[in-house]
Structures are given as structure tokens and as C-alpha cells.
Amino acid sequence: MSEEETGGNCPRPTPLSFLKNIAATGSLFCDYESKVDLAAWSSISSRVDMEGVNGKRVGHLFENISSFVRQCIFSILNVGPVPSHIAFIMDGNRRYSKKQNLLDGDGHRDGFSALINMLKYCYELGVKYITVYAFSIDNFKRRPEEVASLMTLMQEKIDELTKEESIINRLGIRIYFQGNLKLLSDRVKSAAEKAMVKTSGNSRAVLSICVAYTSTDEIAHAVQESCEEMWDDIRKQEANNAEGNFIGLEENGKDENEHRIGVTDVDRHMYMSVCPDPDIIIRTSGATRLSNFLLWQSAHCLLYSPTALWPEIGLRHLIWVILDFQRNYSYLKEKKKQS
Known part of the structure; x- marks a missing residue:
């Protein structure tokens, strides 16, 4: 598999390492040029111009993405005791x-x-x-x-x-x-x-x-x-x-x-x-x-x-x-x- 397919120098993540990376950095990815700050996601939609139709669509998009990512993370965490x-x-x-x-x-x-x-x-x-x-x-x-x-x-x-x-x-x-x-x-x-x-x-x-x-x-x-x-x-x-x-x-x-x-x-x-x-x-x-x-x-x-x-x-x-x-x-x- 090529370096591009594996994400450059980023090792193949396991579920546990994936969660630890998020917990430590707030990032979904180990490629720092493309990382997404989870802490900022919750405030992005509120900064979008909600008066316009496009603004509403973008706001809903980010909200749906955030919800989907959390569901994935929590489904992994729920394997262990909560x-x-x-x-x-x-x-x-x-x-x-x-x-x-x-x-x-x-x-x-x-x-x-x-x-x-x-x-x-x-x-x-x-x-x-x-x-x-x-x-x-x-x-x-x-x-x-x-x-x-x-x-x-x-x-x-x-x-x-x-x-x-x-x-x-x-x-x-x-x-x-x-x-x-x-x-x-x-x-x-x-x-x-x-x-x-x-x-x-x-x-x-x-x-x-x-x-x-x-x-x-x-x-x-x-x-x-x-x-x-x-x-x-x-x-x-x-x-x-x-x-x-x-x-x-x-x-x-x-x-x-x-x-x-x-x-x-x-x-x-x-x-x-x-x-x-x-x-x-x-x-x-x-x-x-x-x-x-x-x-x-x-x-x-x-x-x-x-x-x-x-x-x-x-x-x-x-x-x-x-x-x-x-x-x-x-x-x-x-x-x-x-x-």
C-alpha cells in the first residue's frame, strides 16, 4: 500500500489509538495539515450566517457531521464500562x-x-x-x-x-x-x-x-x-x-x-x-x-x-x-x- 493510501507517516489507527488521539489533540486525523478541531466544531455552526439559506445548510451539515462522529466514538467507548x-x-x-x-x-x-x-x-x-x-x-x-x-x-x-x-x-x-x-x-x-x-x-x-x-x-x-x-x-x-x-x-x-x-x-x-x-x-x-x-x-x-x-x-x-x-x-x- 502506498504512503498516500496509509496517510503518509501516520500509522494505521486502532480504535483505542484513534480515541486517544482525539482525547489528546482534539483532532480526528494525525495528518496535521488536514486535522479537524473537534472543540471548534460545536461553535462553527453558531458563527455561520444563519440568516441565509446557504448558512443554514452549512450549519446543519456541520451539526450532522459532528453528531455522526460522536456516534462513532461513543459506539467504541460503549464496548467498555460506561x-x-x-x-x-x-x-x-x-x-x-x-x-x-x-x-x-x-x-x-x-x-x-x-x-x-x-x-x-x-x-x-x-x-x-x-x-x-x-x-x-x-x-x-x-x-x-x-x-x-x-x-x-x-x-x-x-x-x-x-x-x-x-x-x-x-x-x-x-x-x-x-x-x-x-x-x-x-x-x-x-x-x-x-x-x-x-x-x-x-x-x-x-x-x-x-x-x-x-x-x-x-x-x-x-x-x-x-x-x-x-x-x-x-x-x-x-x-x-x-x-x-x-x-x-x-x-x-x-x-x-x-x-x-x-x-x-x-x-x-x-x-x-x-x-x-x-x-x-x-x-x-x-x-x-x-x-x-x-x-x-x-x-x-x-x-x-x-x-x-x-x-x-x-x-x-x-x-x-x-x-x-x-x-x-x-x-x-x-x-x-x-x-
Whole structure:
């Protein structure tokens, strides 16, 4: 076979090397003169003049090509184990805004577009649960005008997510807002509650949005709820006691441990009890800390910290972490069994 037929110096790709090349470079080809940047594909169609018929056709063409390529890639990835739950710490929106010399808030708007793309990729791959860390309780310590701006943007995007033609409804994704929602402004809290009601009939995938959230607050809330539940049970027992005193546990046929709060009790009252523990946590911007996110649930999950800022995250980052997950799957599975 001639050099032209084999692509010059480019070796014949195997499915695994093909995926690794995409994950490492964002390129479909090893010939650098003809490579296609997958990260740019998602934005090409939006830059085309959509007012003209030709512009629409080109936009649809790129969209169809992108969809076909993803289907091919995901069909290869699905040969191996696929995570059921991926969580994202969406870090770097403000730094991205400064880096691109954007106006305040524009970095978060681009971050929302990145979230929509990642939702689509995860759904197409077959990931059932997606969780995002959108707003920490600690973020309330920022400048009041910045917090107010973020609350307004959050309300706008929540309303956008629940529109009839939105990707959430097209893909059948149910939304949960997790956290101490009492800390949110009335308008944002109301929008969040409406979104949960509107999407309650969707069942193909679950998106958990953590707002006014920290893991320590979640754990404290779960312990408090567990204690209150236990006290309610004890009071009911005492009310049924003719003498009004607590009869010995053994006389009631109760084991002493039945009145102790265990891990399963706390776990049941967690905000995130609607989802299994995450298989992967991805934090953008290169930081390797969890920042008080899913501390209770992340004991046996894979952590991935790409240097890309959140609005820069793309398909290649997802491919890379899935390959890493598949490589470590047996080890992670064994660790879960031992716990």
C-alpha cells in the first residue's frame, strides 16, 4: 500500500489509538495539515450566517457531521464500562472572562453553553446521572453586586432550561436542585421549584444542580434529619407506653442498635440521595481540590482535573476521562466491594 493510501507517516489507527488521539489533540486525523478541531466544531455552526439559506445548510451539515462522529466514538467507548454518574465542578468562568476580555457575566454565559454541550455528550454516551456544582454557599461571600448578578443569570438560565423546546425536554432529562434552597432569593428559589415540577415527568436522565450547597452543610442537614426522625420514633413508642415511661428495649422486642443512627440513616437524608455515588468527578481549571463538594459520596470515584477552564471543556476531555475510567474500572470496582 502506498504512503498516500496509509496517510503518509501516520500509522494505521486502532480504535483505542484513534480515541486517544482525539482525547489528546482534539483532532480526528494525525495528518496535521488536514486535522479537524473537534472543540471548534460545536461553535462553527453558531458563527455561520444563519440568516441565509446557504448558512443554514452549512450549519446543519456541520451539526450532522459532528453528531455522526460522536456516534462513532461513543459506539467504541460503549464496548467498555460506561459510568452511570459524572459530577462536574464548573471552575474557571471568571478567569475565562478575564482571559477573553469579556464583560462581567459573559464568562458564565459561555459556561452555560459548555454545560449544555456536556449534557448532550453525556446523554449520547449513556450516562444516566449528571451533577454540576453551580453555586457554593461560600459564594455568597462575594461582592453583593456580583451575587445579585449571578442570581439574575441563574434565574434566566433556569427558565431557559425548562422551555418546551429546550434540550432538557428534548432529551427527557429530569432536574433536581440540591442544596440549602432557603438561602436563595425568592425569585430563584421559585424558578428552581417550578423547574423541578415541570421536569418531574422526564425519566431518561437526571441532572442535579447543586446551588447554595456545600458538603458540610449537606452532612449536617442529613444528621439533623436523622436525629429528628429517630426522636419521633422514640416519642411514638413512649406515647404507646401506658405508664408514659420507656420500657426496656428487650421487653419491647427492640434491639439496642435500632435506636442508634447509622451511616445508612444519614445517607438516606442526604440532598444527593436521589443519585448513586459518582463514578467520576471532573474539576476544570487544573485545581485538584473538591472545594466541599460531594465529600460524603466521593470515597471511591475517579478524580480528573483538566487545565481547561470550564467554558473551554469539550468532547476530548470527556473521551480522555472515560478511557481513564475504563482503564481503572476493575480497581475502582474492587475498592467499592471492600468498603
